[in-house]
Amino acid sequence: MAFEGLDELYREVILDHFKSPRHHGKLLSHDVEQEGFNPLCGDQIIVQLKIDEGKVTNIGWWGKGCSISQASSSILTEEILGKTLQEVEHKIQFFKSMMQPQGEVSKNEEEGDLEALSGVRKFPVRIKCALLGWTTLEEAINLWKKIHNS
Amino acid sequence: MKNVRPDFPILDQRVHGKPLIYLDSAATSQKPKTVIEALSHYYSTMNANIHRGIYYLSEEATIAFEKTRRKVSEFIGAKEDRSIIFTHNATEAINLVAHAWGRKNIKEGDEILLTHMEHHSNLVPWQLLAQEKGAVLKYIPITKEGFLDIERFNNLLTDRTKLLAVTHMSNVLGTINPLSHLITKAHAVGAKVLVDGAQAVAHLKVNVSELDCDFYAFSAHKMLGPTGVGVLYGKPEILESLPPFLGGGEMILEVHEEYSTWKPIPYKFEAGTPNIGAVIAFAKALDYLEHIGMDVIREHEKALTQHALYQLKEIDHLTIYGPMDANLKGGVISFNLEDIHPHDLGTLLDHEGIAIRAGHHCAQVLMKKLNVPATARVSFYLYNTPQEVDIFIDILKKARRYFNRGL
Numbered sequence: 001m002a003f004e005g006l007d008e009l010y011r012e013v014i015l016d017h018f019k020s021p022r023h024h025g026k027l028l029s030h031d032v033e034q035e036g037f038n039p040l041c042g043d044q045i046i047v048q049l050k051i052d053e054g055k056v057t058n059i060g061w062w063g064k065g066c067s068i069s070q071a072s073s074s075i076l077t078e079e080i081l082g083k084t085l086q087e088v089e090h091k092i093q094f095f096k097s098m099m100q101p102q103g104e105v106s107k108n109e110e111e112g113d114l115e116a117l118s119g120v121r122k123f124p125v126r127i128k129c130a131l132l133g134w135t136t137l138e139e140a141i142n143l144w145k146k147i148h149n150s
Numbered sequence: 151m152k153n154v155r156p157d158f159p160i161l162d163q164r165v166h167g168k169p170l171i172y173l174d175s176a177a178t179s180q181k182p183k184t185v186i187e188a189l190s191h192y193y194s195t196m197n198a199n200i201h202r203g204i205y206y207l208s209e210e211a212t213i214a215f216e217k218t219r220r221k222v223s224e225f226i227g228a229k230e231d232r233s234i235i236f237t238h239n240a241t242e243a244i245n246l247v248a249h250a251w252g253r254k255n256i257k258e259g260d261e262i263l264l265t266h267m268e269h270h271s272n273l274v275p276w277q278l279l280a281q282e283k284g285a286v287l288k289y290i291p292i293t294k295e296g297f298l299d300i301e302r303f304n305n306l307l308t309d310r311t312k313l314l315a316v317t318h319m320s321n322v323l324g325t326i327n328p329l330s331h332l333i334t335k336a337h338a339v340g341a342k343v344l345v346d347g348a349q350a351v352a353h354l355k356v357n358v359s360e361l362d363c364d365f366y367a368f369s370a371h372k373m374l375g376p377t378g379v380g381v382l383y384g385k386p387e388i389l390e391s392l393p394p395f396l397g398g399g400e401m402i403l404e405v406h407e408e409y410s411t412w413k414p415i416p417y418k419f420e421a422g423t424p425n426i427g428a429v430i431a432f433a434k435a436l437d438y439l440e441h442i443g444m445d446v447i448r449e450h451e452k453a454l455t456q457h458a459l460y461q462l463k464e465i466d467h468l469t470i471y472g473p474m475d476a477n478l479k480g481g482v483i484s485f486n487l488e489d490i491h492p493h494d495l496g497t498l499l500d501h502e503g504i505a506i507r508a509g510h511h512c513a514q515v516l517m518k519k520l521n522v523p524a525t526a527r528v529s530f531y532l533y534n535t536p537q538e539v540d541i542f543i544d545i546l547k548k549a550r551r552y553f554n555r556g557l
């Protein structure tokens with residue numbers, strides 16, 4: 001059988017998110033919108049956030065890209081919906097360190113669908129794909145903060 | 151064709167436990183032993199700067215360097231060696247023309263005619279020039295089948311057209327463009343023609359004198375040579391009329407505080423120490439290609455391409471971009487397998503030892519026209535075999551099943 005060992009990257013959870021992305025599409029109303037682009041491969045993502053009283057109360061996204069970038073973005077939405085900005089920022093940092101090739105990951109955080117992405121670490125050229133949604137989210141939050149602090 | 155694989159040491163290895171199948175020669179070709187050895191031989195026995203030393207080593211290196219110029223000149227059918235300029239790659243060769251010829255000859259309102267299938271290397275330099283000069287870029291569109299739209303070309307070409315910059319062979323579609331027709335027409339309105347030969351010269355017999363192009367640019371690394379060497383062919387009378395591109399050592403006759411004078415061509419355009427060892431080793435690549443024969447290589451690649459196209463056509467949900475007739479294209483096939491992004495396909499195939507390219511192939515304008523963000527691409531060279539094509543096709547079929555598992 002071909003592709004032995006690749007299941008670590010293409011776990012069924014990931015393929016599932018890729019094929020049925022969560023919170024996919026535009027929001028009726030949003031407070032901030034951010035586009036992310038990976039010039040290396042042309043992957044593109046747009047994230048919209050609704051932020052009320054310091055919490056992410058709604059999220060929508062769409063874009064073009066490989067299964068890893070799309071699944072990671074879909075998983076992200078489930079991870080951060082309803083969380084405070086501080087919690088979201090913590091998650092982003094956590095995910096970034098999880099994507100380090102030798103990243104130390106505390107077991108209790110690596111749970112649920114997010115854990116499914118840990119296999120990407122072993123495929124260095126694909127780490128950027130997994131990060132795209134998260135860095136775009138980070139930029140969206142920074143943008144929101146800039147608007148609301150001035 | 152004889153089995154050339156033993157001449158390419160890199161091919162004899164396993165990747166992820168599988169025999170390497172290298173299907174990305176359009177990005178860069180592998181190198182025969184003779185080229186690898188020539189590099190090592192140069193550094194072990196001959197290393198010295200050229201055109202400067204009055205001692206033995208420098209003379210030897212200079213002679214070998216100039217011998218490559220002679221070979222390149224013959225290889226592409228140039229009439230004079232002085233029309234061969236060494237650069238560091240095709241991109242630099244095109245930029246040389248954009249700076250030296252473009253700045254002198256392009257004025258506000260002039261038109262530069264490009265095509266939708268250009269590599270960024272033959273697009274961005276003209277954009278920069280057009281922005282600087284207030285010139286206008288026009289693009290020859292492509293047909294559904296992946297050919298240049300010649301009718302549109304005839305209309306786009308006017309007496310405002312000062313330059314036609316066109317690829318000889320598309321690095322995405324494989325399309326071989328009808329250069330003779332394009333060049334004759336362009337010359338008739340007084341335009342100059344630059345041909346991006348980065349793909350073509352590695353796979354087709356090219357004769358720049360017969361083509362009558364004004365400039366022809368390519369890279370050694372795509373034609374069995376080392377990286378870091380490019381070539382610009384230019385008609386000598388045009389090159390002579392141009393100001394230098396880069397200033398510095400090697401290209402001057404006399405330097406005064408306020409001004410300098412230039413060496414004759416080609417040296418006027420070769421500022422600074424070139425990639426001497428790589429240029430010298432490049433001669434071995436040309437020897438190798440000539441020893442096998444460009445016609446033989448072309449026939450071999452045509453057969454592989456036809457063999458691959460024939461099988462790819464039969465795969466459900468697979469879209470091929472570009473001509474479907476191997477007689478009209480080089481050994482380059484771009485495609486997409488529905489539902490699977492090219493990067494995922496790249497990873498899946500890599501896992502089976504197969505190296506393909508996935509992405510926009512430095513042709514984002516073309517990607518937009520094809521209405522895809524990216525494609526997968528296989529490209530063949532003299533060392534690929536029909537068996538490799540068969541394994542690739544087999545894995546491709548399995549990839550779709552694998553990706554849709556559990557659904």
Ligand SMILES: Cc1ncc(COP(=O)(O)O)c(C=O)c1O
Nearest residue numbers: 239240241269271321348349369
């Ligand atoms: C058609 C074409 N033009 C230009 C180039 C640029 O070549 P280089 O990167 O060696 O300058 C390439 C190679 O990628 C190419 O395929």
